[in-house]
Each structure stands twice: as C-alpha cells, then as structure tokens.
Amino acid sequence: TVTATDAAGNTSAAATITAPDTTAPAAPTGVAVSADGDTVTGKAEVGSTVTIKDAEGNILGSATAGSDGTFSVTLTTAQTNGQKLSVTATDAAKNTSAEATTIAPDTTAPAEPSGVQLSDDGLTVTGKGEAGSTVA
Structure with a gap:
C-alpha cells in the first residue's frame, strides 16, 4: 500500500499496488515416463503449466500442475526408444x-x-547391428 502525508500530518487513503512476479518456478521434480511411453508425471509449482519437449525442442504435450503440485502429461506420440525429454514449468506471469x-x-x-x-574358416561372423547392442 502507498499513502501520502502532507506537512500538516494529514494522510491520504491508501492506494494498493502489486509487485510483479519475476521469480521463475523451481524445476519440476520426480519426473518419470510411464512404461508404455505415453505419459510423463512429476511435481511442479501449483497451477504452473508443465511442458514436455523432445531433444529437438518439439512440444510433445503440456498440462497444469494440480493443487498438490502433481502433474500428468499425455504425450502426442509415445516415447519408447530411450529418448531424452525436457520438462519445464511456466507460472501465470x-x-x-x-x-x-x-x-x-x-x-x-x-x-x-x-x-x-x-568367414571362410568358419571362425568369425561380421555384420552390422544397432549401435551399442549386443550381438549373439
């Protein structure tokens, strides 16, 4: 609140102002992808919008964190190949x-x-497989 007081000591009625919200929410926590790759869950600031993006920055889904801070985002495309996903929370400001x-x-x-x-001697097998996989 803000008031003005003159030299005689008379004080005006109070005016109210609100400071801007410039503080970003904390990063989401407890973030997990469901076993079927369809849903991302975790906790974030109450009422914030949680956004899930792939490694290229494409938005895969978003949802609002509930009154207890939990969120559940259904992805537009299931992620089932070990993809890295980023998760952010954006507040009302x-x-x-x-x-x-x-x-x-x-x-x-x-x-x-x-x-x-x-191989001709029958001892060596060669070929190509997925990088990092074990070939038996």
Whole structure:
C-alpha cells in the first residue's frame, strides 16, 4: 500500500499496488515416463503449466500442475526408444523454470543384424547391428 502525508500530518487513503512476479518456478521434480511411453508425471509449482519437449525442442504435450503440485502429461506420440525429454514449468506471469530431464524407456527391439557373413574358416561372423547392442 502507498499513502501520502502532507506537512500538516494529514494522510491520504491508501492506494494498493502489486509487485510483479519475476521469480521463475523451481524445476519440476520426480519426473518419470510411464512404461508404455505415453505419459510423463512429476511435481511442479501449483497451477504452473508443465511442458514436455523432445531433444529437438518439439512440444510433445503440456498440462497444469494440480493443487498438490502433481502433474500428468499425455504425450502426442509415445516415447519408447530411450529418448531424452525436457520438462519445464511456466507460472501465470510467464516465468519459466530451469529444465528438468528424463529418459523414456527403451522398449523397441533393434532391427535384425544386416550384412551378416561367416568367414571362410568358419571362425568369425561380421555384420552390422544397432549401435551399442549386443550381438549373439
């Protein structure tokens, strides 16, 4: 509140002003992707808008954090290949939190190995498979 007082000590009625909200919410916590890759859950500032993006910055979904701070965002496309997702919370004053990250489950089997060949002596098998996979 703001008042004005003159030299005689008379004080005006109070005027009310509101300070702007310039504080960003804390980054979302407890962020997890469901086993089927369809939903991201966690906690964020009450009433904030939680946004999920892929590694390229494409928005995959958003929702509002409830009165207890929990959120559940249904993704437009299931994430089932170990994708890195970013999660932010934006309050009513458009302040955006730092990014939280999570990794989607990898439930997709690799493609079958290609170009498989057996050496002439029968001791070595060569070919191509998904990077990082174990070939048996």
